[in-house]
Structure formats: structure tokens, C-alpha cells
Amino acid sequence: MNPQGFIGVRAGQAIPRAKVPLIPGEQFRGNIEGALASGQRVAALFADVAAAAPMELFAVLADGARALLRVGRMTLDGDRVPSLTPTCPQVHLFEREIAEQCGIVFEGHPWMKPVRFHASYRRGHDAWSRKAGETPVVGVMDFYRVEGDEIHEVAVGPVHAGIIEPGHFRFQCHGEQVFHLEISLGYQHRGAERTLTGGPNKRTMHTIETMAGDTTIGHALAYCQAVEALNGTAAPIRAEVLRGIALELERLANHTGDLGALANDVGFLPTASYCGRLRGDFLNLTALLCGSRFGRGLVRPGGVRFDLDEERRKECLERLEAAYSDVENAANLLWNSASVQARFENTGAVETQVARDLGLVGPAARACGIDTDVRHDFPTGIFRFTQVPVSTWTTGDVFARAYVRWLEIQRSVAFIREQLAGFPDGPTSTDVGPMKPEHLTVSLVEGWRGEICHVALTDARGRFARYKVIDPSFHNWMGLALALRDQQISDFPLCNKSFNLSYCGHDL
Helix, strand or coil, rough: CCCCEEECCCCEEEEEEHCEEEHHHHHHHHHCCCCCCCEEEEEEEEEECCCCCCEEEEEEEEEHHHHEEEEEEECCCCCCCEEECCCCCCHHHHHHHHHHHCEEEEECCCCCCCCCCCCCCCCCCCCCCCCCCCCCCCCCCCCCCCCCCEEEEEEEEECCCCCCCCCCEEEEEECCCEEEEEECCCCCCCCHHHCCCCCCCCHCCCHCCCHHHHHHHHHHHHHHHHHHHHHHCCCCCHHHHHHHHHHHHHHHHHHHHHHHHHHHCCCCCHHHHHHHHHHHHHHHHHHHHHCCCCCCCCCCCCCCCCCCHHHHHHHHHHHHHHHHHHHHHHHHHCCCCCCHHHHCCCCCCCHHHHHHHHCCCCHHHHHHCEEEEEHHHCCCEEEEEEECCCCCCCCCCCHHHHHHHHHHHHHHHHHHCCCCCCCCCCCCEECCCCCCCEEEEEEEEEECCEEEHHHHHHCCCCCCCEEEEEEEHHHHHHHHHHCCCCCEEEHHHHHHHCCCCHHHHHHC
């Protein structure tokens, strides 16, 4: 279905802001409902908080079947609008975010609560009806409660026993059985997204690379593609190959680490011990490219800052093969252990339709049998010329989320092997000019957690008037909450690790 009035654009294509159709509110909402019913997803829904009143609400719909992004906008007349959440559950968190940022009340929203616990960006507008001058306290809100005999509540966090980021988990249980899990985040909110307004400047790239520290390449690549679209440049093919290699190395490091962590959570130490070391091997391969294990400083608008000479290319191939051989051994130990499979299978399962309704992305979606991958559906960069097969499973449980990672490890290694073997000649960067004024662009990248979406709007000077970032964790946290329904509370660490979502990536 093509939402009436929405304009179709390609990922990484810039269009004048004036060409984004301004659609009446009722039609705008109806178009989104129809698009989601036909299998499209909401990649972004946000308000232009930098604009003077009346504010505008922008929607970006992802139509993977046609490799098109559909963009539309509506005017927000007043501070109260009907909620889309009852008919389109995947917008529930987007609407809560807009309510918090702009003081817009979405009437009929079933779960209207703070997301990051900050004051409204519009002074004097507050969707939560706090007392005048009252400072929000992170995590303080009314949690959903299940009442009844022998029902008890278990609160975990925000400070945890392990060295992890803070987040609060509230379980409603009957004995060991979890009836409901509510997740409250916001402890990592740094206002990173807002600091991008008025840029680019000297701080911009640092902010982008630290949106989610384990996804440096993914976010840097999405940002650079947005800037290149807005200034009409294209990175040289040698740079695109290096970017693709770095992106897949980031996937390899994190997927390998996750397999080890999942093994550790069920007490299977052989794979846990192997993968802890092997994750470091893949990080060190990224350091071989640019000097940083997380890839900081590598990807820049116009290309990359570091080249790969012939000696290091050969070394990269040799080290890749050695690391992959060890990962293969470690993974086979995992799959051949009956005790591990007994803990993985049928644990934390999410049904396919539930995953679609929530708009899950990345391995969490593909583990539910949803055939979606930005590299395939919205290819940019080197992925326009070479395809990485989409890895799916059907059971939606811990095993599926682990096994999809293993399939992606194999395919990422094959991709890097192919790119290094046919490494092209040529420059690694090109000059980048000023960005086009009053334009909009949407860039998508398949990070290791899933779809990374950056939406950039420029002002009359060609600077960022609004820069919206959607990390894959923003889509997937509710998936974790539903994975715990009717599970044993002791399964929570295993389910949590099988999603391995980012707190700071959510709290932008």
C-alpha cells in the first residue's frame, strides 16, 4: 500500500523540506494505520521541536518490499491529539517520547508514562501534569500492578550486580511465574540528540560515535550517509568497502561476545571462555584498520580517514580466518550440548505477529521469522553491489536469537573475506561541501542490533535544524518485556542477554 499523500524516497536521498507533504491529521493517522496493516513499519515518528508554533509531526514509514521510505508530516494544532497506539502498537514509545519532549497529550494512549524523565523542551508544556517547577525524578512513576492473592512484586535495579548500565525492571509474579514485566529506563539520558542541533561542529562526530558505544561504526555510517546526501557527495568505492568491512567487524565482535555471554548465563564455560577472548580478536581487527578497537575516527563524511595497505590487508585476512576457526569450534560446542539447548529452547519466545505489531528489528525480529534487514531491503554503500543473505529462524526464543547471531557471523566473515580478496584501488575520501538548506534526508544502516535510523532536517543556513536518531534498542525493549510473559523469573538474565539491548542507545 502506498499511503496517500506520503512521498517515497530512497535511503540516503535528500529532498527539499517543502516537498514533504503536509497532510491533515485524520488522514495522516489513517495513512499510517493502512501502511502498517500492509506490512510496512514506522522507522521514525517525531516532532520538529526546533520549529516555531505550530509544530509539525513527521513520520517515516519503511516499505522494505519496494525499498522505499515514505515520508509525511502533519501540523500539531493544540496540545491534544488522538493516539495511534491502540491500533498501531509499534508507535507507543514514539508517542510517549513526543509527549515528554513537547508536552503533547496523546488521548487514548494506554501507557502514557515518561520515557527519559526530563523536563519538556517547550517551557510551560508538560504532558505529565507535574507541579510548576518540579524536577522529574528518574524512575519515579506509577508502575502497573497485578492484584490478587499470592501476587508479589520484584524490583530489580537500576543498580545491578554486574558491570552494566542502569535500568529498572519491575516484575509482577505469582511464585516464580512472571505475569508482567515493566521496564523503566532514562538513567543514561545525556541529551545527545539535542546537542546535534545547529551542527555540524567539532563536537558532532564525537556525539555520533558515542550514541551507543558498542555501535560506533553503525551510527557513524548512518550520520555520514545523511551528510553526504545533504551535500550531494558520494564516498569513493574503496572507502565504501572499508566502511562495510568495519561494520561487519563490529557485528562479528558483538555477536561473538553475545554467544559467549549466553553460554555463561547457563553455566557452559567452554564457549563462554572462548568467546570472551575471540570478541577481542575481532575488536583488534578493527584496531588494525584505524587504531581504535571500537572504530572511532575511521568513518567520516566523504569516506574514511585510514587506508589499508597490502601488508595489513593480508594480515587482516589471516587473522580473520584464525578467529573464525576458533569461533566455529566454540559455537559447535554450544549447539552440541543438550543441556544448553534445554535451557535455550522455548525460553523467552516472542510470537511472529507480536514481533510485527511491536515493530521489532534486527536479530530479535529475524529470530521470529521476519525477513527484514536494511542491507537487503534498503541497500546503501557497498551493499548496493553485494548482498549479504538475510538470516532468519522461526521459533522466536533464546535459541533462535542465539542461532541467528551464529548465522550472521558466518555471513559477515564471508562478506569480509570477499571484500578483502577483491580490494579495489582508488582514493579513500572526497571533499565535502556545505549541506543544502531546508532539506530532509533519512539514512538507514543495519547495525549489529538492527536498524539504525537517522533523520536530518536542515535550516535556511544549511545547518541541522532537527536531527532525530532511532537506535534499534528503541524498537526492541518492549520485545524483551513480552518475552518474559509466563516465564520463570529466573529466566530473566538469559532472556535479557539474548536481546542485549542498549540503555544509552535508548536514552538519547
